[in-house]
Amino acid sequence: TMLYVTHDQEEALLLSDRICLMNHARIEQIGTPDDLYFRPRSLFASDFIGESNVFVAQVRSCSDGYMLATGPGASALRIRTDAAARLGDTVTLVVRPERIRIVASGPGADTANRLQARIEEIAFLGDTVRYYARVDASCVFSVKLLTSGSAARACVGDAVSLEFDADSVIVLPAEPVAALSVAERAPS
Secondary structure (H helix, E strand, O other), X not given: OOOOOOOOHHHXXXXXXXXXXXXXXXXXXXXXXXXXXXXOOOHHHHHHOOOOEEEEEEEEEEEOOEEEEEOHHHOXXXXXXXXXXXXXXXXXEEEOHHHOEEEEOOOOOOOOOEEEEEEEEEEEOOOEEEEEEEEEOOEEXXXXXXXXXXXXXXXXXXXXXXXXXXXXXXXXXOOOOOOOOHHHHOOO
């Protein structure tokens, strides 16, 4: 057994069987690297381990392990979750940048989890390309895609659709602290 203290998130994920995430000298979450990344229990945990698109939505219904909600840009969201929520509740949601797909804008077969956006900025990082896409006045999503020399890429100004699967959305428990919008963290 070994105890290792680090502020390097990648190092913690790589070396650990279990992680104890601390926030202001208090335990925020304990779990496997997989737990902390895919099932964060707080806004702090979701933002500290990895990158996050954080946004709010209004619950329309919950049944059979799914939540239907209205999200940014009046988008229809279908979320696989066991979180308890009632009609009209505001929930904080997280989608990791690598779980989002960019597709040509327009109607799709299933419009759930399809947000209309416009590409504002692109950062080529070699192995990945980072897109910043504005959904509405207060919400910018970060999308991280693997690069491919032959793949067509979106350009700044393009109207696109951002898509993600129902199980890619993390529902965070209600917190007394207001969530930072992605727009406040997006590059200028």
